[in-house]
Amino acid sequence: MDKSPSLSSEGSLPPPPDDDDSSSACSDELLGSQSRRWLSDLLAGEGPAHPGDVNGDVSVGRDGLFVDFHFPLGELEMKAAGVKWKRPKELCRTPHFTVDGASRLDIRQGKLSDCWLLSAIASLAVHKPLLDKVVPPGQTFLDGYKGCFVFRFWQYGQWEEVRIDDLLPTCNNDLIFLSSPQKHEFWSSLLEKAYAKLKGGYRALDMGFPHEAMVDMTGGVAEVLNVSLLPRDLPVLVRQMLAKGALINCANTLGPLESKNELGIMFRHAYSLTAVEEVQTTYGPVDLVRINNPWGNTEWEGPWSDLNGPEWNTVSPQEQKRLERVRREDGEFWMSVSDFRQNFETMEVCHLSDLSEPTGASVQPWVCAMHHGSWVPQVSAGGSPYGGWYWQNPQYDFALSERDNRSSDSSKSCSFILALMQKYQRRRGITLSIALHIYPVPHEDKHLSPQDLSVLPPVLCTSHYSSRREVVLRGTLPPGRYVIIPSTAEPNQQGSFLLRVLTERGHASTPASSSATRDPSSIQAQPQFPHQTALPSLKAMKVLFKKHCNKRGFCKPHHLHSLLTETIQGGVLAGSEKHLELEHCKSLVVLMDSQGIAQLNWREFQSLWEKIRMWTDIFLVYDKNKTQRLEYEEVGPALKAAGIVVDDLVMQLVGLRYTEPDMTISYPGFLYLTMKLDSMIHKFHAYDMVGMGSISLNYRQWLHMTVYN
DSSP: OOOOOOOOSTTSSOOOSOOOOSOOOOOSSOOOHHHHHHHHHHHTOOOOSSOTTOBTTBOBOTTSOBOOTTSOOOHHHHHSTTOEEEOHHHHOSSOBSOSSSOOTTSOBOOSSOOHHHHHHHHHHHTOHHHHHHHSOTTOOSSTTOOSEEEEEEEETTEEEEEEEEOOEEEETTEESSOBOSSTTBOHHHHHHHHHHHHHTSGGGGSSOOHHHHHHHHHOOEEEEEEGGGSOSOHHHHHHHHHHTTOEEEEEBOSSOTTOBOTTSOBBTOOEEEEEEEEEEETTEEEEEEEEEOTTSOOOOOSTTOTTTOGGGGGSOHHHHHHTTOOOSOSSEEEEEHHHHHHHOOEEEEEEOBSOSSOOSOSSOOBEEEEEEEEEOTTTTOOOOTTSTTGGGSOOEEEEEOSOOTTOOOTTSOEEEEEEEEEOSHHHHTOOOOEEEEEEEOOSSOSSOOHHHHHHOOOSEEOSSOBOSSEEEEEEEEOSEEEEEEEEESSTTOOEEEEEEEEEOTTOEEEEOOOOTTSOGGGGGGSOOOGGGGTSOOHHHHHHHHHHHSOTTSOBOHHHHHHHHHHHHHTSTTTTGGGGOOHHHHHHHHHHHOSSSSSOBOHHHHHHHHHHHHHHHHHHHHHOTTOSSEEEHHHHHHHHHHTTOOOOHHHHHHHHHHHSOTTSEEEHHHHHHHHHHHHHHHHHHHHHOTTOOSOOOOOHHHHHHHHHOO
């Protein structure tokens, strides 16, 4: 039975144990003793730059096949009795990646409680262009087989490639986790393993929300809806969503775990809604929805059920063929819209944008604009509208210019969806409460001052501050100019975020900036990011990256040293470059490197640059006497502003290991220290998959982490 509390209303279930894979910091509470010892050992450690058993990102076993030494193994895989890792060619004579293409019916849940993930995969399989994005076609066990497979997942605005070997956990020669009904088909099992690697191991998949998995597999915007509050004409709403390519999951969370209602619907179990159709019967048209159970069995037993639904006798064979109705226990079934309302409580909708290929629908998908930002204490973390520092929060200009073609309400005719996602929070043990507010713009300046915000009410906002990974605001407004403000519930909370703005074509959103013509006396109303006076823009950095990287487009440590030296020389931190050492750059590259190749591509450098900008803001704010150095007593508060809170013992180690003789830390030294702590804590949480505050490492894993650090 599936023990995963897959879907829930806001706040009624705990979050999944892991939903991020990027470097991060730790929680606001002091680290436990095991975590502290981990930090103490690694803070004091030194070693050569590269492990001896990894050749780039390709590690080869004795049989000449790829072995993924980076796959995180937890207690589940290492200590369970009878578990053996085998390749598909050891399980059957002629394995296939896919059999007659990938299908939503190729999914059978194993002993892992990850129906939330499986329902997302089932929804994805209905849309081949989306599936091909995640599961690159052409992979095979035939010619060119090397035991290596590649998948792609969307992470905070970018597609990440995840490379795995095809060693799968088995017991008595059977797959333990996800499998296909076709015993020699393995695409779904390998996809599950790749997603497990992204999250930190199979155990990290034990709990979760389908909409978060759908976001990771589509780059869409997820929205959680209460079925009882949906409009009366539900088929119209669902058709509109599906026509725009939305992926929809549903669940009933109102009953006890591991049980089903009298008509076969499992409680706290994730299903996929894959179609809505008007079916012609001898008594007239009926609206039906198609539902898929990722278990591959346990179907609806009420009206219109596959096996015992007499209602199908009123539908012609031609109509049943059009619906692709199959009379067997395969997990897929139809039910009426009214029965759907009575048996499902929540719908999780993943809105798609900018699809690579058309879905065949007449309505185009949403157009998406993405904005990466940060809440930095004392700089851009103003808290809620009810405090005195709300104006410090980042602001984004939002221009609605063209009415929706289908709108019948001329006063509110521009549709949009806003999505605010907090980054990396769950691995840090920190979950911020976040919200979105939209304000009208009363003047030509695109930036709202404290005076503006004291008198202007928002025209739309999220209903409350939420601790979910992403909050979504869907609505309509008249054409005009507005400002979007993302905020945390409390001021001076550190965090990074991604704001996505989904609109019909013809609209725009940009970061709002203060006009230089405003009254100089209102300078405090113009939030300035200190890094803007110290560092070049991202556009300028792309030019510098191309200038300093090698011909293959990779940045190695000596390239990074030259790049950062030129970067620092041009701003208010000029002179700090003399404290930048090659060893700093080696660590910055290694700590951002997920493949074990000691070099960064542009995408990986962008992630590093985002961190450098945020930490530069913090450094400049806490460098009170502007000496381009942090005094020892300033280091702890600066680390806390970066989301890293450590105890006195770790701070003593920082003083001994990372400060100059005068007990100060230079700007490059601060970047180096923060990056190392950030990465080390991330690695600890990657192995502490159940959040117990302790981890188990084998000899090889310990050496790999301590040497390549």
